[in-house]
Amino acid sequence: MKLLFLNGVNLNMTGRREKGVYGTETLGDINAQLERFCKDRGAECEFFQSNIEGELCTKIQQSDADGIVLNAGAFTHYSYALRDAIASVPTPVVEVHMSNVHAREPFRHTSVISEVCRGTVLGFGKMSYFLAAESFLL
Numbered sequence: 001m002k003l004l005f006l007n008g009v010n011l012n013m014t015g016r017r018e019k020g021v022y023g024t025e026t027l028g029d030i031n032a033q034l035e036r037f038c039k040d041r042g043a044e045c046e047f048f049q050s051n052i053e054g055e056l057c058t059k060i061q062q063s064d065a066d067g068i069v070l071n072a073g074a075f076t077h078y079s080y081a082l083r084d085a086i087a088s089v090p091t092p093v094v095e096v097h098m099s100n101v102h103a104r105e106p107f108r109h110t111s112v113i114s115e116v117c118r119g120t121v122l123g124f125g126k127m128s129y130f131l132a133a134e135s136f137l138l
């Protein structure tokens with residue numbers, strides 16, 4: 001089992017931006033914990049972050065992972081390109097958000113990718129990533 005943890009726009013700022021919303025741990029800290037989590041369960045993992053929409057689409061198209069855990073950041077709310085990329089591959093994708101987007105600004109209440117994802121985990125801070133990973137590893 002191989003998992004790809006894919007993070008989109010501004011997620012490289014995790015731990016430095018809006019700490020009250022996204023926490024104080026960096027994406028590197030969280031990824032190191034996810035790597036251990038996967039290893040302990042006999043799974044391989046890969047990490048990729050980009051602020052560029054097309055790079056995320058290409059990564060999805062070229063991935064050899066068995067499952068993708070995706071926090072698309074703000075692309076979630078308007079990227080039809082990302083939605084089409086997810087729909088174009090057989091690899092299951094679980095959508096993740098650290099914050100409870102439904103308790104925030106109205107523009108965050110819409111996800112254009114949910115419909116083509118296997119499921120969504122949101123509102124549990126960094127644990128959202130672990131819970132999504134668990135859905136593939138159980």
Ligand code: DQA
Nearest residue numbers: 010071073074097098099108
């Ligand atoms: C986010 C929520 C998005 O609305 C926001 O644009 C992000 C992070 C989250 O993890 O809660 O960048 O995906």
